[in-house]
Amino acid sequence: MKEQLEEIRRRAMSELGDNADEAQVDAVRVRVLGRSGELTEIMRRMREVPNEERPAIGQLINQIKREVEARVEELSEKLKAAALDKSLNEKRIDVTLPGMRIARGRIHPITDIMEQMLQIFESLGFEVEMTQDIEDDFHNFEALNFKEHHPARDMQDTFYVEGGMLLRTHTSNGQIRVMEKRRPPLAIVCPGKCYRRDDLSVRASPMFTQIEGFMVDKIGRVTMAHLKGVLTQFAQAFFGATAIRFRASYFPFTEPSAELDMHCLLCDGAGCPVCKHSGWTEVLGCGMIHPNVLRAVGCDPAEYQGFAFGIGVERTGLLKLGVDDMRLFFENDLRFLAQFPALSGGVR
Numbered sequence: 001m002k003e004q005l006e007e008i009r010r011r012a013m014s015e016l017g018d019n020a021d022e023a024q025v026d027a028v029r030v031r032v033l034g035r036s037g038e039l040t041e042i043m044r045r046m047r048e049v050p051n052e053e054r055p056a057i058g059q060l061i062n063q064i065k066r067e068v069e070a071r072v073e074e075l076s077e078k079l080k081a082a083a084l085d086k087s088l089n090e091k092r093i094d095v096t097l098p099g100m101r102i103a104r105g106r107i108h109p110i111t112d113i114m115e116q117m118l119q120i121f122e123s124l125g126f127e128v129e130m131t132q133d134i135e136d137d138f139h140n141f142e143a144l145n146f147k148e149h150h151p152a153r154d155m156q157d158t159f160y161v162e163g164g165m166l167l168r169t170h171t172s173n174g175q176i177r178v179m180e181k182r183r184p185p186l187a188i189v190c191p192g193k194c195y196r197r198d199d200l201s202v203r204a205s206p207m208f209t210q211i212e213g214f215m216v217d218k219i220g221r222v223t224m225a226h227l228k229g230v231l232t233q234f235a236q237a238f239f240g241a242t243a244i245r246f247r248a249s250y251f252p253f254t255e256p257s258a259e260l261d262m263h264c265l266l267c268d269g270a271g272c273p274v275c276k277h278s279g280w281t282e283v284l285g286c287g288m289i290h291p292n293v294l295r296a297v298g299c300d301p302a303e304y305q306g307f308a309f310g311i312g313v314e315r316t317g318l319l320k321l322g323v324d325d326m327r328l329f330f331e332n333d334l335r336f337l338a339q340f341p342a343l344s345g346g347v348r
């Protein structure tokens with residue numbers, strides 16, 4: 001048994017040479033010192049050893065164990081230090097190389113256009129008020145003079161959600177929400193998202209952005225002339241000097257109603273495929289607030305009068321940025337989005 005132990009020692013120490021790698025060191029450790037290793041195996045067989053020899057054998061086992069342990073420890077330390085050195089050398093940083101550029105973000109062109117529009121209206125004395133996207137039938141339709149069977153209430157046009165609520169189809173609910181809690185004189189713009197059951201296409205999207213604006217005061221103080229003045233100012237500030245016209249139209253919540261057209265920016269009124277050769281493009285809808293809308297919020301139409309307008313931000317953005325497909329704004333391709341100059345100088 002003594003010879004066997006000497007053999008274990010000789011073999012272990014020869015394998016734990018100075019050039020042993022991590023795997024070799026580990027293999028020796030497991031084979032000699034492991035739970036079912038060679039030394040453990042010998043200890044199990046101690047009862048075969050005559051009594052008088054046992055102390056010597058026991059001592060020898062402990063000695064070999066300590067020796068192998070010490071050598072394994074020594075080599076492991078050495079290998080660890082070598083690995084660290086190697087990784088430091090390989091990953092040496094060259095401080096003279098140019099640094100990594102961090103891409104600079106910017107606001108989305110649609111948000112940017114909305115901000116610019118809001119800034120123009122603020123400069124004309126309008127306040128910005130946010131209202132809600134999830135609305136009830138009263139604030140989205142009834143109070144805005146949509147009759148009970150108006151086609152806009154159809155399930156095919158409107159997203160209905162649980163509990164008789166719906167996703168607002170326009171930001172005109174802002175008129176009702178604001179006038180319910182505040183009395184005229186009021187000059188307010190309500191920006192926000194709107195939702196309709198349209199497929200995403202060149203000119204339409206199931207979610208889009210609008211700015212609703214309205215001004216209400218005592219009769220005679222806010223007339224159709226003020227409406228024209230404010231929107232002419234807006235068109236000039238936003239699009240630059242261009243020919244505009246007001247064309248009679250129809251909306252349930254305004255009477256009379258009009259649409260603001262401007263000279264097509266592509267052909268400047270000469271006529272081209274984009275403006276269907278008319279020379280004009282629609283910009284927004286507007287009109288004098290219908291007396292029924294004023295009544296719905298407890299304003300006496302014999303005492304108060306006002307105008308309202310609604311601007312489609314994406315549609316106006318298409319015109320302003322010369323983009324011909326609305327889907328590009330929603331696909332979030334940074335190569336597209338990064339093309340446009342910042343207009344507003346940031347978000348409030």
Ligand SMILES: [Zn+2]
Nearest residue numbers: 264267272275
């Ligand atoms: Zn044109």
